[in-house]
Amino acid sequence: MLQKFHCENVLKELNDFGQYQKFLLFGFIMPLAILAAFQSSYIYNEFVPDHWCRVDLLVNFSYGEQNRLIRPRLKYNDDDNNGQETLKLMSNCEMYDINYRQVLTGLEIPKQNSSSSSSTLSSSSSSSVFIPIKKCSPISGWVYNRNQFRENAAMHYNFVCDRRQHIQMIGFVRKLSSALFSLIYAILSDRYGRKIGLIFILTAYILSAISPVLTTNYYAFLTCQAIQGSTWPIGILIGTAFGIEFVTPEYRADVLALVGLAFQFGEWCTYFLIQALRHWVWIAIVNTGFVIPYFIFYQYYDESPQWLLATKRFDKLKDLFERMNRINRAKLDNDSIDSIISKFTHYYDHERRVEVSLAISMQNLDLSTSNHNNNYKQRIISSNNYNNHYRRPSMNSFLTDDESVPDGSQPSFWKKIKLFIKRSTLFQMIFLWAIVLITNELIIDFLSKRKNRFDDNLLVDRFFGSLIKMPIILLTWYLVNQCFGRRWSNCIILSLNLAILMFLLFGQYLLKKIIWLNVGISVLGIMLAECSEMITILQTLELTSTRYRIIVVSIVHLFSQSAFLAIIYWLYNYNLRIIFNVQTKLIFISCITLLSIILASFVTETRNEYLPIGVLESEQLITNFNYWSVSKDRSDIEPSNLFLSLSKWDVNANHQIVGSIKHMEKFTDS
Structure with missing residues (x-):
């Protein structure tokens, strides 16, 4: 089994779930989950309460009196029962077509025939009087039951009756924006750091949260909803990844559970917030007010150690380890931390020979691509004869196929994509x-x-x-x-x-x-x-x-x-x-x-x-698979012996790294 150096081994020496991780979790990641839960306020904005046609002469009447005098009771098709007319409800979009000044004199209207429907009016019987109905006038508007909300976006823009499809459009746009733009935030997060990705997400959320209350245009409101939808759920996913990269394997599920609890607590707090404010403008202002101080203090948190190691930013990684050592009151001294960084630098920045990379590739991929083992071995032999100098490993060895390209020419871009899909078990996992x-x-x-x-x-x-x-x-x-x-x-x-x-x-x-x-x-x-x-x-x-x-x-x-x-x-x-x-x-x-x-x-x-640092480690985890295993007591990727006694490392010792390379050379020769 290939042995790698992992941050988790250092984190254990630095008191893996000490004060630093607790400050990070309870002071940054869980508040981020609570802020993400505040986004659920858009559900309240799209909620359409009970409503009926507005009659200016009856606006001062109670809800019950308006329902009796304005709303006919009609039968509607129930799609869940194969189109049978089984639902008899008070209409939201129709009203009695009568003179309400005459109605006010007696506060009584004749009984309507119970067999009338929303699409066709039935013939009146001898015992009932036919009362015509008509659709609500968009000019007059609608009256809303404001027991739950004083006003929300659905009431403000009248997303009812013929305009009800706008609510479905908003939901569709939010989901589509979430699916498309989350990839942009992800690229920023993986390329420039978790903090940069979250900064863009928080900025987009602040702009989209406050902008809808500054305009009365529906399309501007829809654009803001699209921008706000793009921040969900990628924001909380980046925060969760940020948290699990600071802890050892046994605490990763704890981080996820605490994030989930914080999110539910945020939805619980959203209930009291909406109950207290009851107006969508004030709700948006308060939500933005919570995000701004979080946005300001966010810059004082450190970048993920896993990302710093993967991107070979060893100076910042050293500063992070020293800060964690001080806050967690660990027992590592400065010389030990310097030794750790030195080992990381030599291992991850060492110019290893190409056959070492090919041996690693074959070792990790032979379980899932056994039919290509001969090709890998043939490339190892040819590499030994052709390249004896040091160079960085090339992904072309992973993406090319000697059988498909017999003349030795480089395959096309689409051919490489096809071979990647065929060979990469990670792509299959997606x-x-x-x-x-x-x-x-x-x-x-x-x-x-x-x-x-x-x-x-x-x-x-x-x-x-x-x-x-x-x-x-x-x-x-x-x-x-x-x-x-x-x-x-x-x-x-x-x-x-x-x-x-x-x-x-x-x-x-x-x-x-x-x-x-x-x-x-x-x-x-x-x-x-x-x-x-x-x-x-x-x-x-x-x-x-x-x-x-x-x-x-x-x-x-x-x-x-x-x-x-x-x-x-x-x-x-x-x-x-x-x-x-x-x-x-x-x-x-x-x-x-x-x-x-x-x-x-x-x-x-x-x-x-252990969290895989590179693609090959990820492939190794996926292919080293025992179907009937219930759980694991330890990692399949064993730590290097260098991590068995971190505090005793020699700063200038490099013979163990050279020995690891020679061991891989012997593996390729055999």
Whole structure:
């Protein structure tokens, strides 16, 4: 097994979860999760309360009197019951076409025929009087039930009736912007540092949060929503990656659990914030006010040690280790830290021969590409005969194929991409993670629509939902960190959701009789899906190399969100509503869930694994896979013997590095 130098070994000597990590977690990362939770205020902005046509003569009447005098009770098509007219509701977009000055004289209107519908008016019977109805006038506007909000964006822009599709457009634009622009933030984060990526995200959030209240134009509001949507969820993902790169493997699940709890606490605080302010302008101003001081003090935090090591910024890494040693009150002296940095510098900046790189490539890839072993060995022999000088390893040796290019010429760009997809197990993992995230998004979307049919109080729903999710997150942390590990815990959670979907499919009669059971099952399924997403994100962060960690996560997010939007459009297409009713949607989502359970079981277990610095280490973790293993007590990538006694390192000792290179040379010769 290839031995590498890892930051985790140094972090253990520096008291891996000391005061420095606690200050970072509770003073920076968890507040970032709380700020990300404040973004959920856009849900309240898009929420459309009960509304009806505005009649100027009745504006001073109570809600009950206005409902009785203005709103006809009509029958609507229920798409969840194959188009049968089963819902009889008070209309939001129609009103009685009568003279209300005459109505005010008697405060009474004749009874309407109960068989009238929103599309056609039925013939009146002998016992009832026909009352014409008409659509609400956009000039007069609508009256909103303001028991939950004094005003939000949906009320301000009148996203009702014929303009209700604007809400769907806002949701679509936010998801699309999140999928596309998250890759830009990820590239900035991996190329220039985690702090730079977060600075751009915080700047975009501040501008998009305050701008909508300064304009009355719908398209300007939509643009601001797109910018704000681009910061979710990449902001909290970068913060989580930032946290796990400061701790040792046994604490990474703790960081994720605390971030999840902080996010739910933020949603809980958002409830009280909205209850106190109740106006979308003041909510936006307060949200921006919370971000600005965070933005100012953010510059005083250090860059991730994993990223500093991967980018060979050894001077800043030395300063970071000295600061952590001082704050954590560790026992390393300055000479020991200088020795550590010296070893890092010699190892990661050493001009190793090309055969060492090829031997590493063959050692890490032979488990997944056994049919190409002969080609790798042939390249090693040819390299020994052709290149005896020192040079940096080239990725062309990983992307070329001697059989496909017999004349020895360089393959084309698209040929290299094809070979990378064929050989890279990490690329295959991206599709696997994307499928699992798509499944969870479909479950959350379907169960949320089902739950909202029985629960109209959005504020209470979000408040109790955030409280209930906290113990579920703790239970997930226990399963992930103490019992089954990442892989099997994810499979167990997905299996529970499959059982919930089966119960919804075959228990329709019981669910119609017991409404609270319907709501409870839906809430439980949503929470389990969100926990599965957390585990999948943790696996993605732990299996990808430091230089491309955030980029891979954003690519997974891009694939999952794009496919999710396409599937949602397909499932909820109006022209296909007869084919995709509730039962067929449940069957489809259940099949996808079953597929995700099978695929999730093939993801490498990452518990107690060191974070890979380079691509080859990532490939090594993925290919060194035992399917029936439950969990791991230690890493598959063993630490170098140099880290067994860090405090006793000799500053000028370099013979062990040279010995490691000679060992690899012997490996290539054999």
